[in-house]
Structure formats: C-alpha cells, structure tokens
Amino acid sequence: MKRAPRMLLAGLLALSAAGCAGLSPLQRDQATHIVAQARETAVDCDRPSTACARPSPLRQLGARAFAESAPGAPRHYALLLDYGQDALISRLDLIRSAQRSIDLQTYIFDEDDAGHLTLDELLGAARRGVRVRVLVDQLAALRHVDTLAALAAAHANFELRVYNPVLGRARISYPQYLLAAACCWRQLNRRMHNKVLLVDGMVGITGGRNYQDRYYDWDDEYNFRDRDILVAGPVAGEMEENFEAFWHARRSVPVAALGDVARRLLRGGVPEMPHAPYAVPARVEAISRDADDPLLVHERLVQAALPVGAAAYVADPPDKDGGSYEEIAPSTVHMRELIESAADEVLLQTPYLVLSRPAQEMFEALHARPDGPRVVISTNSLAATDSFITYALSYKYKRRYLRDFGFNIYEYKPFPEDAPIDLDATGAVGVQWNPDGTVDIRTRDDGYRGSVPTEVHMHPSGSGAGQRGRPEARAARQSERMPLEREYSALRYAGIGVNRRVPLQRAGVRIGLHSKSLVVDERVGVVGTHNFDPRGDNLNTESALVIEDPAFARALAASIRRDIAPANSWVIARRDKPPVFSGLEYSLAKVSEHLPVFDLWPTRYATSYEFAPGPGCPAPLPPDHPGFRECHRPVGDFPEVNLGIKSVLTRIFTAFGAGLAPIL
Template sequence: MAGGVAARLTGGLLALLLAGCASLPTARHDAAAAIAASARATTVDCARDDACALDSPLLAMARDALAQSRPQAPRHRALILDDGPDALLARVHLIRSARRSIELQTYIFDEDDAAQLVLDELQAAAFRGVKVRLLIDQLAALRKVETLAALSALHSNFEIRVYNPVLDRARLSGPMYAVAALCCLRRLNRRMHNKLLVIDDELGIIGGRNYQDDYYDWGEDFNFRDRDLLIAGPVAASMRANFDAFWNDRRSVPAERIGDVARYLRSHGPPPAPHHPYRRPQRVRALLADVADPLVMRMRFVDPALEVRGVRFLGDLPGKHRGEDADGGAATASAATGTGGTGDSLLGLIEGAQREILLQTPYLVLSKPAQHLFRALHRRDDPPQVLVSTNSLASTDAFIAYAVSYKYKRRYLRDFGFRIHEFKPFPADAPFEIGATGAGLETGDDSAALAPEATLDATTAGTTRRERRLAARGLTTEPGSEAGRPSPFASSGGLPVRLKSAGLRIGLHAKSLVIDARIGVVGTHNFDPRGEALNTESAVVIEDPAFAAALAASIRRDMAPGNAWTIARRDPSPILPRIEYHLARLSERMPIFDLWPVKYATSYDYSVGPGCPATDQPQDPFAPDFRRCNRPVGDFPEVDLGLKWLGVRVFTAFGSGLAPIL
C-alpha cells in the first residue's frame, strides 16, 4: 500500500515536471500573437498633438530643468515621496499628463484598488495616443491570465512584457512553482526587482513601492512605510535607457507569447479590457479629486521639490542574470545607458564614508562583501558612525529574513559598531494617514457620481467583515509583499507574526542611504545578498547636502524612540558572564545547530520620566548612560510568542545557509 502511494506521488511529480518543461510550439505562439495583434484597437480618442494630456506643473518643472541644463551642468529637481497616498497621486497625475511615452517597470503589479487605478490610467493613456510600455516580473505578474491576455490585445499603443517567465508561464501555481524550484532553481531565483516610472523622458519616479494597496496606505490591516524619489531633469533619459535594456532583452517576453496566455487567447480569444470593481470607491474618488487641481499638485510636489546637483542613476542590466561580469554583478554597462552595477557602486559610496552612515533596509541580512567592508570601517582609528533603520520581528513581513538578522546581532553591534533601530509595528509618529486606508468607509455602489474616466463599483456585498479584512491583506489569494511572493524558502507565507495588540500595523520597506550628510541614495536595493547577486536593482544617487539633510531627517524620524526600539547588549549574566559570552559566540559561528538560547543583544525602549525628557533623537546604545532612560523589553517586543516565534528560533539555529537567497 505504502509503495503504491509512493509510486503514485512519484508519477504525479514526474508528470508535473514533464508538463512544466513543455511549452507551446513556436507556431502556436505565433498564432496567439496574431490573435492579439488583430484585436488591438488602432484609433485614438484625441486628435491633438499633445495627446490631450493634462496640463501638469510637475512636467512643467521638468521641462524647465531640461531647458536650463547643459551637458556639463545638468539641472534637476528632486522630491522625496514619503507619503503613500501622495506617491499614488503623483503617479496617476503624471500618467494623465504624459504626451508621448510612459515606461513602467516593477516587481509586483497586483489587481487590487491601487494597482487597478494605475492600470485604468495606463489604458486611458494608450487610447488617447501615448505609447505605453509595461514590464513586470513573472513572480509578481498580474494575478489572472485573463488580465494579461486582455492587455496584450488592448491597443497598438499598449505593450506588456513579462520578465523571465519560467516554464513558459506568466503565472505559476503552487505545484508549478515547486516544479520550477526543482528543475530551474537558478533561473527562478534571478528576478527583476527594478521599479521605475518614466514620463516623456523628462521625469521619473524610483524607489521601493510596488503596485499594490499596502504600498500606498490603502491596506486595512497592514501597510508599508516606504519611500520613492521623484526626479525631474536629464537623468530621466538614463532611466529610460536602462528600461530599454530590459525591454529589449530576450528574457522580456511579450505576454501573448507566453504559454498560458497564448493558450487562453487561442481557446477563448481576447477578453474585454480589464477593469475590476474597486473595493473602496470612495478613497479612489477622493484621490482623483486632486489629480487635475494645479494648486494641489504645485503645493504638494513642485513647491517642496529641491534643486539638486550631483545626480546620477545606477542600474543593473539584464547581463547580471547571464553572468557576464566576473563578480556576478553588472559592473560594466553599455555607454548608451550611462549606468553601472548598483551593488558595487553602493558599497563604494559606503567605503568612502568618513563621519556617518545612515542605512535603511527592511531586511538586515548582509552579503559577505558588505560584512568585510563594515568590519574594515569599524577597525579604522576614527570609524564613521553607522546608524541602521530596519524592521523588528513585530513589524516585518519576512520572519525568515529577520531570523537570520537576529542570529548575527552580536556581530552587527560588536564587530561592525552598528547602532540598530528596529521599527515598531504601531509607530507613534509615522508619515501615515489612517483615513487613506478607507477603514470605516461604507462601500456602496455609488459609481454613477464618478468621473467617466474612472468608473467605480463595490464588491463587498455579501462578504463578512473578516473576509473583507483578509481581502485587504491579499490573504484570499496570495501574499503581496516582496518577501511574501512565492519562494521555496518562504514558509512564512509573507505574513506578519501575530502580535499581542490588534491594530493597523506598519512594516518598513524603504531602501535608502545617506553618507556624511552630503550624499543621499533612494532605490530598490535592500543592501542584501539577493540584491547583490540575484536580483537586478536600481537607484538614484544625489550628491547634494540639502537633499542629504532632507533624506537623513526622514530616516532619523523612523529611528526616533516613539517609532523604533534600540538594539543593545543585554546585561551580562551574574553567573560566569564570560563563559556565557563565548558559548553564545561559538553557537553563532555554527552554520547549523545555533542552539544557545541567550543572545548577545536585546531590544530596549525609551522611558520618559524624571531626567528622561521626551525626545525624537535616536538613542545611542553605546552611550555610557544608555540604560538610564532605556529599559529592556525582550528580544521580540509586542510579539505574541507562538509558532512564528518558534520559527524564528528554528531558522536562527538552522537557516543561516539561506542568507544568500533571502
């Protein structure tokens, strides 16, 4: 009996492997492509030369910068986008303002409210005469094959490609993902993590945000504290050139030529243009009310923008995934793109630091070169201070990555001199408006009152409040965060751990760097092994003190005592403290069986009281009087110690070998 079951399982797995390795013959791909091409609309809704674009103060700012630029003296304007709804508002406004071209490159593109809004605007832009190119990574492609089929047949001005589609599929089910992990793990692991939006080669947005509710404060249970950079001026052309390199790479496959999409087109024909009803139409309406208001757009995005110098774009190229460079990166790029390897360039900036490094990353898991660099910096006679803003276990969506970080806290503090501040799940002072989530709004079908370019419906009728809350977190389908996307190692499912208190939780997702109060970096790189060796990444570097000061203030805000716990050495044991320290260090050095239960460091919280006034300054864990105002709150504050906590300890003990791919 047991042998028969094993045989059936083996046979089933073999069938999946064979099916996964099979692909449509080229003729069938061609037939599907012909079906999509013949269905595409060719007429446009606007006869004006500017494609009926919205008059935009933002693009006017960009055109002014370009007009004032000279080859040896480029002019740029830059604005940090900390606020989630503003980051979405800027995107929608810019898409409506495009006259010639839109390039959008991203890792995650969901089909929830925020993503659907952007998708609606991209479709409308194509129909009014703008060339739209959408490039998405396979692992985070749109949820439905029908959506990809519809977009592939939408309009001659709209093109969509999927990067690195493994097993000739745009969408991988759970079983097929397992097949891909078994047969093609090396290829499966190489992902396009870049995130760009470029409008008319004049203005771009780069940063950590994907296209999903959680990145724009529209999630009802969980949102990301993230950051984008809006940059206007000549560097937008470099961003466009980098996009072109990916778009023209053989790994970027037109959606209609991928097996599952092609089969759908051949079997069913092109479906109607995709528009999923909005779950919270009121919040979409509220955002759209500001899109065409020049006073609002000028006040939020133009007036606060800084005139900056020393701007350059860093971008990996698809050659990173072909192993064309000796170090595994994309250090050598074509002259047309003007870009270089992102990871090596960022390490070079850090190596040049003299006084202070502010590093913000959601996952504090360092590559070997980064570890060597920080160790060397700390050994200098006068080392720079290194302040790190990262997630706590209570705020992260990736507890496996946190477990590896937890394992090396002693190394980070003692060997690298890091001053680590772990983000709280309920920060006291974060750039976040609870009203933006739509929480508490009644969802009725009042779409008739909306502007014709954004018809809204409600789909929550007949669902329970729990179902709606789960849907808001994407739990009815699949996890939505970057770390939570399908992975053979993501046993956490990408979901946060359970906490002692209920509430709207925030997790850190921003990726930024400030060097010596004069260089600021905003991009997609998590400063981790995956970003260095497996993912392609991009960033904008601005060598300008005023910009660096603004970015530093934003990062320090996330490290303030009300928003973060400080990691410091725990009080030594009263019994044989030196022996305990050496046992813990020996256990940490073990790649597996790191079983010593007491770690070198723990979390501290600032306590306001006599002699300890309220402060927004990050605490120095190495200060002699640190413990006067800071009290230990345990290794995992706010966490309801359950199975996820056990998982952290298990991965701390046995999972360090996963660090290069987390």
C-alpha cells in the same frame, strides 16, 4: 520504490511535461494574429502633438530642469515621496500629463484597487495616443491569465512584457513553482526588482514602491512605510536607457508569446478586461480628484521639490548573472564605494538586515578604522516585518552587528506614533481629529485584543481626510496575503508558517518598513530598490538614484531619523551581563552563532530598549553613550509579539531548518 515516492515522482514528471510543453511556431503565430486583429487602433484625441495631455505641475518640473541645464552643469529637481497618498497622486498626475511615452517597470503589480487604478490610467493614456510600455516580473505581477490576455490586445499603443518567465508561462502555480525550483533553480531565483515610472523621458519615479494597495496606505490590515523619489531633469535619460536595455533583453517576453496566455487566446479569443468593482470606490474617486487639482499638486508636491545639481541613476544590467562580485552588481559596487568613503556617518535604511559576506567584511573594516564613521541602521522589528525568515537571520547575528561592526540598530515598531502613514485612507479605523493635530482612532472589531495608541500623527491629505469613518471601507477587508508570497511559495510545505507575520498583543493597522535608502555624511543621498542584502548583490537586478547634494542629503537623513525616533522604533543594545559566568555565556553564544544552520544558544547578546524620558533624560541617547541605560529600559527581544520566546525560537529554528538562509 515505495508507492508514495513513485506517485510523487509520477506527478512531478506529468507536471513537468505539462509545464514545459512549449508553443509550436504555428500556435505562436496564431496567437500573435489574434492579438493583432483584436487590438484597438483608434485614438481618442484630435491633437497628436500633445496627445490631449492634461497640464501637470510635476511634468513642468522636467521642462524647467532641462531649460536650466547647461553642458557640464545639469539641473534637476528631486522630490522625496514618503507618504503613500502623495506617491500615488504623483503617478496619476504624471500619467495624465504624458504627451509621448510612458515606461513602467516593476516587481509587484497586483490586481487590487491601486493596481486596477494604475492600469486604467495607463490604458487611458494609450487610447489618447501615448506609447505605453509595461515590464513586470513573472513571480509577482498580475495574477490572472485573463487579465494578461486582455492586456495583450488592449490597444496598439499599449505593450506588456514579462521578465524571466520560468517554464515559458506568465503565471505559475505552487506545484509549478516547486517544479521550476527542481529543474530551473538558477533561472527561477533571478528576478527583476527594479521599479521605474518614466514619462516623456523627462520625469521619473523610482524607489521601494510596487503597485499594490499596501504601498499606498490602502490596506486595512498591513501597510508599508516606504519611500520613492521623483526626479526631473537630464538623469531621466539614464533611466530611459536602462529601461530600453531591459525592454529588449532576451528575458523580456511579449505576453502573447507565453504558453498559458497564448493558449487562452487560441481557446477563446481575447477576453474582456476582468475588472471587479473597486473595493472602496469613494477612495479611488477622491485620490483621482486630488491628482486633477493643480493647486493641491503644486502646494503639496512641487513646492517640496529640491533643486539639485548632478544626479546619477545606478542600475544593474538585465543580463546580471552569477559571475564575480564586481562584474555582476553595479548597484552594489556603487553603494559599497559610497559607504567606504564615509568620514562621519553612514545612515542606512533597509527592511531586511541580512548582509552578504563582502558587506560584512566591509563594515568590519570600517569599524576597525581609528576614525571610522558611526553606522546607524533603520530596519524592521519582528513585530513589524513581513518576512519572518529574514528577521530570523538578523536575530542570529545581532552580536556581530553590534560588537564587530559597531552598528547602532533601530527596529521599526508595528504601530509607529509619528509615521508618514495616512491611517484614515486604510479604511480600517474611525478617525477623530484633535485641535493639536493628533487624532484619536478606533479600530474595527475583528478579534484582536487591546487597542492601538490614541495619538497617531497622520498626513491630512485630501484623499484621506474626506473619507473618515467610511463603513464601506471596513467591509472591503481583504484576505491576508504576503507581498512576496510567490517568492516564498515553497514555504507552504515547510510547516508551521515559518514566514507568516507573527500575532501581536494589540489591535490596529500594522505598519512595516519597506524603504531602501542611504545617506553618507549628509552630503550624498541614495533612494532605490536595493535591500543591501545578498539577493540584491547576486540575484535580483536593482537600481538606485544617487544625488550628491547636501540639502537633499539632509532632507533624506531627516526622514530616516524620524523613523528611528523613540515614537517609531526600539533601539537595540547589549543586554546587561549576568552576575556570574558572563564570559562563558558570551563564548558559548558566539560559538552557537557560527553554526551553519541552527543556532541553539537561548540567550542573545542584545535586546530591545525603549526610551524613558525624565528630568535627567530629555532626549534619547545612542546605545554606546555612557548614560544610555539610565535613559532606556529593556522591553525584551520581541516587543509587541504575542508569542512566547519558546514559540518564536522554534519558528526561527524551523526557518533555518528549511535551508533557506543561503538564498535570502
């Protein structure tokens, strides 16, 4: 054996011994004793019946819903949370109102401003007598062992568990990730993607948002256009039941029982909570004040809640594994049944348009029906996506999606002009508000070329409008990171950055789509965590809230239609046929598309189009309309991307060459 392979093998064996060395029973008992002795038990409240909770207009929605419900006739109130600032205010309001319990389940929990603020609020609730339980996935939550060790002993009313801790650790390094991929691939690849915040078993929030700045418009480089739903009423009991199943599952491990955390406790006792100063304290103070303003919460949130009847929480069990399709994915099966029931229209929003084989067969059969529904897809463009790999696979199958499935595809722009994003809150722009409700924005000078659009519609929230042009916000720019960086950490060794966001031709705060929603016939609406992809079908656990109510479905549809409007999305359609050999080109492209890894044909069946308004084109037309080409102009396969077609295709080929398509 050559020297390099021997050294690599020796290193992996040493790493294996270090990474897999478990705790002895004595060590585990000692770590547990340290935590028990150090935990605070004092409660800063002399009213145990209410735990000194602050009155909350949102929690009151839950009390109202239960009071208006009757056996067989439940009442719920549903609130779509499109704006990141509203989503964070809602969470703060509910946490401060909790009287008995708070259950939080999430995939990503970062240690940035949004993450630290949420932790501070949860610990404050625990100290006033509320039972707080937090369940996080191992791969993408709480980066530092000291933070985890401190939280293990923070308070008797606060408990933290880690789901599916590979190698028996709370944190794993990049080399340990590779080791886990080699020794425990099946376990490593099964993650908890559910996201729930539940207060007193009365009001819950679920949807796409994790706990990280870029989900709440607080990142100065890249933010998500996301969506949550707040629901008040009896369905909160179903959410609580599913959380209990996860909390007591064998894969959910108390943080002090994990090797790296326990050894930290045994080595130095319980550390102080590491809490760096907020990057933008003024922003944190502003949103905290907004959450404490009952009039603001009532006018901006409570009044927007819709009264609905029955609601269902559809969630996978914690022991979901690789069995049959129907058995392993209740969320997938339910979504499929809803889509198959469509008569007129399926409106689906997913950031990552990668379909499993059963999903492809379903949409093909739907398209073959004589009276099949129109299928409208809202997803990311290459310029907007945070996941190059998944866009590469979507790009590969454009012909199939359009021709075989009949999709109308709209790809989100990186600089949408009418999006529910508070650009001012990002701290990356100076804002000048105009009398007509639009704003002129000025970006920081950071080496980008060009400028962002001068008219961007924003939500004039109290927390954003009070901070225009903050110099400290610009100074708080964070280093680039991928939201799914641990899930894609093996790509570190794949070369040329196959999953990095592509450079763009213009400056500005980039926006990427992250919401996962479905509307069927404007009679039923779904908001959840499922990306409608193979990972959601077979690997990740997922959840969704399903509401069969026309008013709610129309509101959700209107939100998605805003995202696919010309100001915010490009439309994908068949490119013009070449003057000669069009049939041969189509056949060769189709053959290339079916290659298992590489797709070498350089010409795509479809490309991106921009709406071109004019006297004869007052409104955009769907791509299957006879007048589509008269009202739309082609803008290329990768609009806004500052890479040549050859460079993009090289990265796509490298992505598939890394062999990662099967796990997307």
